[in-house]
Amino acid sequence: MLRRLAPGAAVLLAVALAGCGGGSQKKAENPPAQPYSKRSTAPGVVARVTPADYRRPIADYRRYVRRRLGTLGAQVGVLRAAIARDDLSGARAAWMRADATYESIGAAYGAFGDLDAAVNGRPDGLPGGVHSQDFTGLHRVELALWERRSTHDAARPAADLARAVARMRAKMATLEIDPLEYSLRAHEILEDGIHLQLSGQASPWSGSALVALRAEVDGTRVVLDTLTPLISRRDASNALPQARRALRRLSTALTQLERGDGTLPRWDALSQRDRELVDGLAAGAAEQLAYVPELIDPRPARPAQRPFGESG
Amino acid sequence: MPGDAAGGRVRRRAFLGGAAALGAGAAIDRVAGPREQAASAQSATTAPSRPIAFEGVHQAGILTPSPRHAIFAAFDSIAPGRADLAAALQALSERARRLTRGYDALLGAPGEGPTPDSGILGPKAVPDDLTVTIAFGASLFDDRYGLAARKPRHLKPMTTFPDDALVAEECHGDVMVQLCANGEQTLLNALRDLMRATRGALAGRWKIEGFLPQPRESGSPRNLLGFKDGTANPATADAAEMDRVVWVAGDGGEPAWAVGGTYQVVRIIRNRVEFWDRVARSEQELMIGRDKGTGAPLGKRREHDDPDYRTDPKGDRIPMDAHIRLARPRTPETEQSRILRRGFNYSRGLDMSGQLDMGLVFCCFQTDVERQFEAVQKRLAGEPLVDYVVPTGGGYFFAPPGARDSEDWVGSGLLA
Numbered sequence: 180m181l182r183r184l185a186p187g188a189a190v191l192l193a194v195a196l197a198g199c200g201g202g203s204q205k206k207a208e209n210p211p212a213q214p215y216s217k218r219s220t221a222p223g224v225v226a227r228v229t230p231a232d233y234r235r236p237i238a239d240y241r242r243y244v245r246r247r248l249g250t251l252g253a254q255v256g257v258l259r260a261a262i263a264r265d266d267l268s269g270a271r272a273a274w275m276r277a278d279a280t281y282e283s284i285g286a287a288y289g290a291f292g293d294l295d296a297a298v299n300g301r302p303d304g305l306p307g308g309v310h311s312q313d314f315t316g317l318h319r320v321e322l323a324l325w326e327r328r329s330t331h332d333a334a335r336p337a338a339d340l341a342r343a344v345a346r347m348r349a350k351m352a353t354l355e356i357d358p359l360e361y362s363l364r365a366h367e368i369l370e371d372g373i374h375l376q377l378s379g380q381a382s383p384w385s386g387s388a389l390v391a392l393r394a395e396v397d398g399t400r401v402v403l404d405t406l407t408p409l410i411s412r413r414d415a416s417n418a419l420p421q422a423r424r425a426l427r428r429l430s431t432a433l434t435q436l437e438r439g440d441g442t443l444p445r446w447d448a449l450s451q452r453d454r455e456l457v458d459g460l461a462a463g464a465a466e467q468l469a470y471v472p473e474l475i476d477p478r479p480a481r482p483a484q485r486p487f488g489e490s491g
Numbered sequence: 492m493p494g495d496a497a498g499g500r501v502r503r504r505a506f507l508g509g510a511a512a513l514g515a516g517a518a519i520d521r522v523a524g525p526r527e528q529a530a531s532a533q534s535a536t537t538a539p540s541r542p543i544a545f546e547g548v549h550q551a552g553i554l555t556p557s558p559r560h561a562i563f564a565a566f567d568s569i570a571p572g573r574a575d576l577a578a579a580l581q582a583l584s585e586r587a588r589r590l591t592r593g594y595d596a597l598l599g600a601p602g603e604g605p606t607p608d609s610g611i612l613g614p615k616a617v618p619d620d621l622t623v624t625i626a627f628g629a630s631l632f633d634d635r636y637g638l639a640a641r642k643p644r645h646l647k648p649m650t651t652f653p654d655d656a657l658v659a660e661e662c663h664g665d666v667m668v669q670l671c672a673n674g675e676q677t678l679l680n681a682l683r684d685l686m687r688a689t690r691g692a693l694a695g696r697w698k699i700e701g702f703l704p705q706p707r708e709s710g711s712p713r714n715l716l717g718f719k720d721g722t723a724n725p726a727t728a729d730a731a732e733m734d735r736v737v738w739v740a741g742d743g744g745e746p747a748w749a750v751g752g753t754y755q756v757v758r759i760i761r762n763r764v765e766f767w768d769r770v771a772r773s774e775q776e777l778m779i780g781r782d783k784g785t786g787a788p789l790g791k792r793r794e795h796d797d798p799d800y801r802t803d804p805k806g807d808r809i810p811m812d813a814h815i816r817l818a819r820p821r822t823p824e825t826e827q828s829r830i831l832r833r834g835f836n837y838s839r840g841l842d843m844s845g846q847l848d849m850g851l852v853f854c855c856f857q858t859d860v861e862r863q864f865e866a867v868q869k870r871l872a873g874e875p876l877v878d879y880v881v882p883t884g885g886g887y888f889f890a891p892p893g894a895r896d897s898e899d900w901v902g903s904g905l906l907a
Contacts (some may be wrong), residue, residue, distance in 0.1 A: 240722045254841035255596075288725060325609050327740070384556075425691065428571070450720075451659070451660055451696070452567060454695060455695070456694065457567045458694055458695075459569040459690070459691060459693070459694030459695075460569065460691060462690050462691070462694075463691020463692075466605075466687065466690045466691065469605040470604045470605065473602065473603075473604050481601050
């Protein structure tokens, strides 16, 4: 699930710290070794992005999500059929595909609200953890199929999952994706992958972090594709091409980890070196993607503030 | 300097994107020899804003008096090619140069992208005796970057000794970054900065944080066994002694780029402190060979008194298998195995049996690991103390000579 500080939090923190004391950038004795460019969205150069500019990208993305949810519905059907005939390995394979499909639409999670928890909820934060009645959805099925090796135990949560996916598909007609949130997802889907998948937290029983990460990389690319016309005109420092390059490196590394049959190994079965490679490339890509949202911030320009580190 | 600022940001991006060229950093003062380094470290203790020079014939953080805190962080290179590895190492030095000098932090403002500095030191980052010491593990010299022929002569993966219980995930590494400073937050700021600047090229492998006790007593700091530790260290002010013990010279068959460097051994040595605390003081002292109160060799009065083994040939006063006696028997033959220790204590949580995980991040420098550290280690094998200390991780590394000037970077001789 995507989480983030409130959009203004970084600014608030900056203001709070600014009160701490008087560094002066102008009088700096040491030229900064890691300074930032002047903002690429400087007024008068290229117009600021407005929420209206997001109509087209978000419409395109909604079409993508609708297609993916159709796929997800079918995959959950296959999953339930395998469960019904007590085919554990078939059910596991179907689960993997369904989970990856859901991981590929990360920019819509927030818009789905509670339905997202019904499909993709995890036991963390629930009193009682895995035993909680509220623990349902993909990961409840995962627990049944891997930890408990039980198609029987998976039947009811899989039925619940199918209903939740159906509700999601029904909700598509009225789904509203907020432009600001959408811009942030370009960066944060991958942050999510690092935080939840590569930590082993999201899918501890199936060990499917690499499969999920691959889907998240694909999903990030879809978001970037829809936003490219907005980004490119404002991307003086080439953030987007560099982010795409970093994503390509990550994708290539994932492809090289594929086994003969095209499947990816369990995340917890990787050698330390391979794990470091994926961790390092994912972090490298996140570092690049972090520059993207601000280029296309749909909020009105904030009144000029004292730049941080400069005393008035 | 807004123009510089814009260029600098692009440079950082360019590195992260895999392109090599990183411009030179800030103009820098001078080339400091080891004596000057030590001297500046001394004065930094009284005037905390005086930086310890990053540049020098040798790297700082080796002879520099230990400040209160340290982080040892091992990385593996995931750089796709040699130029990317070189760019990452250059970035390490450039960032280290800025971090160790102190700087006006760029904390970020609306419209400026990700916050350039972590800001955890506030707008004004003072040097705080920070040193950044960079070293390479044997694995860096495998076939990935074509460096095999340039490997320092004595560099090899850390040996597994009979009393070790090594955890694979906390051993070895392509690059070791040793950070030392007075404040923990100074170290964390530096670590975050250095890792960020090398993201996508250096992946974290393991790390451990160490500390020393508040300087309350005279003499060597106490380890977590309660004993003064480091008393027998060679004098860092004795340049000739340092040349013998620490610095790699040009006449030992080492590659030219390695001259002025040193071999670094890092060992995470857990202390079984609960067990240790259930042992009588007298037994502890017989195992160590020192008085627990004063740190003096048993039967002597002061910490730095000679243990005088000649008058105790049978070990009546200091047992033959006491730690200090095995570690340094003070015979002419064994004096060539002296090492320069620079360890820190560590503490990090509980294990499954509910016991504290704490002990020593042992660190030592020498010109030849086998002749020095390993010779000591072999003498210590099976000592009574082994029941109370468990080496669980670490590695062997080679710390190259220092960056010569403001344009140079640690490792340039290897990779340039």
